Amino acid sequence: MVDAGRLPGNGRGESHGSRGQRWAARAALALALASLAAPLIIAGLVGVVLLLIGVAGIGVAAGGLWVALSHRGILRTIGVAVAAVAILGVVISFIVAHFWWVVLVTLAGWLLADIVARLALRGDETRMPEQEQAPPLHPFMIMNPRSGGGRVIHFRLAEQAEALGARVALLDGPEHIDVAALAQDAVAHGADLLGVAGGDGTQALVAGVAAEHNVPFLVISAGTRNHFALDLGLDCDDPSRCLDALRDGVELRIDLGTVNGRAFVNNVSFGAYAAVVQKPEYRDDKTRTTLRELPDALAADTGARLEVHADEVRIEAPAALLVSNNPYGTDSPTEVSRRPRLDRGTLGVIGVRIDNALQAAGLVWRARSPGLTIMSATEVTVTADAPDLPAGVDGEALMLSTPVRCAIRPGALRVRVPRDRPGHSARPIVDWRRVRHLAIAQDPAASPVRSGSDRD
Numbered sequence: 001m002v003d004a005g006r007l008p009g010n011g012r013g014e015s016h017g018s019r020g021q022r023w024a025a026r027a028a029l030a031l032a033l034a035s036l037a038a039p040l041i042i043a044g045l046v047g048v049v050l051l052l053i054g055v056a057g058i059g060v061a062a063g064g065l066w067v068a069l070s071h072r073g074i075l076r077t078i079g080v081a082v083a084a085v086a087i088l089g090v091v092i093s094f095i096v097a098h099f100w101w102v103v104l105v106t107l108a109g110w111l112l113a114d115i116v117a118r119l120a121l122r123g124d125e126t127r128m129p130e131q132e133q134a135p136p137l138h139p140f141m142i143m144n145p146r147s148g149g150g151r152v153i154h155f156r157l158a159e160q161a162e163a164l165g166a167r168v169a170l171l172d173g174p175e176h177i178d179v180a181a182l183a184q185d186a187v188a189h190g191a192d193l194l195g196v197a198g199g200d201g202t203q204a205l206v207a208g209v210a211a212e213h214n215v216p217f218l219v220i221s222a223g224t225r226n227h228f229a230l231d232l233g234l235d236c237d238d239p240s241r242c243l244d245a246l247r248d249g250v251e252l253r254i255d256l257g258t259v260n261g262r263a264f265v266n267n268v269s270f271g272a273y274a275a276v277v278q279k280p281e282y283r284d285d286k287t288r289t290t291l292r293e294l295p296d297a298l299a300a301d302t303g304a305r306l307e308v309h310a311d312e313v314r315i316e317a318p319a320a321l322l323v324s325n326n327p328y329g330t331d332s333p334t335e336v337s338r339r340p341r342l343d344r345g346t347l348g349v350i351g352v353r354i355d356n357a358l359q360a361a362g363l364v365w366r367a368r369s370p371g372l373t374i375m376s377a378t379e380v381t382v383t384a385d386a387p388d389l390p391a392g393v394d395g396e397a398l399m400l401s402t403p404v405r406c407a408i409r410p411g412a413l414r415v416r417v418p419r420d421r422p423g424h425s426a427r428p429i430v431d432w433r434r435v436r437h438l439a440i441a442q443d444p445a446a447s448p449v450r451s452g453s454d455r456d
Contacts, residue, residue: 024120025438028113032432035109042102050099057090066354070295117430120438128343130250133416136193136216139166139246140186142179142206143222144198146171151222155240157197164246166195183209191215193246193416197222197239200266201396207413208263211256216416218245225395228265231339232415233423244418254342256412257325259393260400265413267324267348268406269392270306270382304384308351310377315351318373323380323406324348329431340431345410346376380406 039047064086067079094100141161145152152158158168167186171177183194183206194210195218196203203219210217220243221229221236232252235241257264308315315321326339327348339348351373382389382404391400 021120021122022438022441024116025435028117028120028435029439031109031113031116035106035113038106038109039099039102042105043099046097047099047102050093050097053093054090057086057093060086063358066356072295114430117432117435120435121430128252128254128341130252130419133216133249133251135247135249136416137165138190139164139193139195139218140183140191141166141168141195141197141218141220142171142182142202143168143196143220144171144202147198147202148222148224148226151239152197155222155238157220157222157240157243160240160243161195161246164243166246167191171198180205180209187213187215193218195220199223200225200228200394203228204263204265204394207256207265210414211263211409211412214414216251216414218242218249218416227337228394230423231342232417233421234417235422241418241421244420245416248419249416250419252343252415252417253411254413254415255325255345256409257323257347257406258409259323259391259406260404262393264394265325266394267322268394269320269322270389270404271318271320273320273322274390274392274397304386304389306389307383308349309381309383310347310349310375311379313373313375313377315349315373316353318351318353320352321382322348322350324350325408327376343411344376345408346378347380347406347408349373349375349377349380378408382406 039051043050061083064079064081064083068076068083069079071079094103139161141158143152143158143161152170158170161168169182169186171179179196179202186194187209193216194206196206197220200223203223207217219229219232219234221234221239223229226234226236229236229242257268259268305317306321308318308321324339324347326342326344326346328350329338329340353371355371382402384402387402388399389402389404391398391404
């Protein structure tokens with residue numbers, strides 16, 4: 001695994017933090033190491049053997065799932081059965097050896113380490129800086145009543161926005177509407193804020209216009225998954241709370257990704273997933289379409305062969321590639337779909353190449369698997385043995401001319417968000433690299449300045 005992530009701090013990859021943060025980071029590392037050592041301390045050599053059995057079982061299960069996803073018919077059934085038997089075997093082994101309580105102790109230790117690590121990371125560096133701004137005078141909102149299963153209608157978003165002085169354009173007709181042109185026209189007629197209640201693809205188009213004219217952009221969490229809204233800390237249960245930004249909002253300066261000049265707020269996918277997204281039936285039945293089309297998308301002799309250059313790093317023939325507007329969290333399985341910040345000025349790059357079940361298992365057994373690349377970059381170029389390449393841009397299926405160039409525009413987008421929002425006080429995402437750097441950082445005040453006579 002290639003990991004070229006950048007750390008916030010003083011420009012050398014260090015982050016001193018306060019004295020309390022440094023001691024919390026040291027305590028978190030101590031708890032994490034104690035959790036790792038717990039099976040050996042409690043159960044001795046038997047504990048080590050059982051942990052190896054657990055890791056091996058997970059690896060076999062990963063291989064079985066790869067067979068299930070990359071094949072149809074009897075091989076898919078066999079793959080699912082192998083994965084189920086592997087997991088069941090691990091569970092039975094732990095129960096028979098009375099090892100389950102050791103696992104619980106280890107998990108409890110990790111949970112406590114995670115809590116303490118979040119305390120160490122809590123501070124200004126874990127959140128994007130906010131700027132005070134006056135409320136907009138002429139806000140313009142674009143709303144899709146069909147997005148998110150009708151959340152615009154259910155929460156009466158248009159009526160509430162108009163009550164706050166906004167002009168609202170509803171995308172309720174059967175004809176296709178060019179939302180970018182609609183946003184351009186609104187700015188030309190004096191709009192000083194552009195807002196969107198819709199999917200991430202629609203948001204990205206309007207965000208590009210807002211960045212072009214340097215006007216604030218407001219996100220309303222009325223989509224299905226609301227990835228962008230979640231990373232901004234917005235309330236995704238009640239999208240009407242996003243409208244509070246019109247009267248009591250603050251501004252975030254965030255980055256904007258571009259792919260062949262088109263803006264994206266979340267990510268661009270290439271390879272297997274992008275091929276599946278191209279299917280017309282994907283939008284109506286994502287799971288069934290994915291299971292039906294993925295074997296062909298993963299086949300080595302179908303589709304375009306990708307070659308990726310991420311800054312100076314070359315990624316050869318990945319089966320799937322994800323380029324994101326700022327990197328996703330990779331330190332915890334629960335955080336792989338979240339981006340800790342959106343203002344680091346880098347693209348996140350995740351490339352996966354799996355040719356067989358053994359390589360799939362290797363992703364579990366070896367952290368530095370040659371089939372997995374995780375890194376940051378400022379520019380990514382994707383070439384292929386085809387003039388056009390299927391891609392998923394913020395969930396929208398597109399065909400892009402090769403070579404495809406992805407770039408980052410640091411601080412290009414002014415996002416207006418409510419002052420009071422759930423993610424504002426949410427727990428920071430744990431980055432164990434930052435925890436480690438905090439733990440080993442020296443207190444600048446603790447280093448005495450020696451006088452000339454002291455040096456003699």
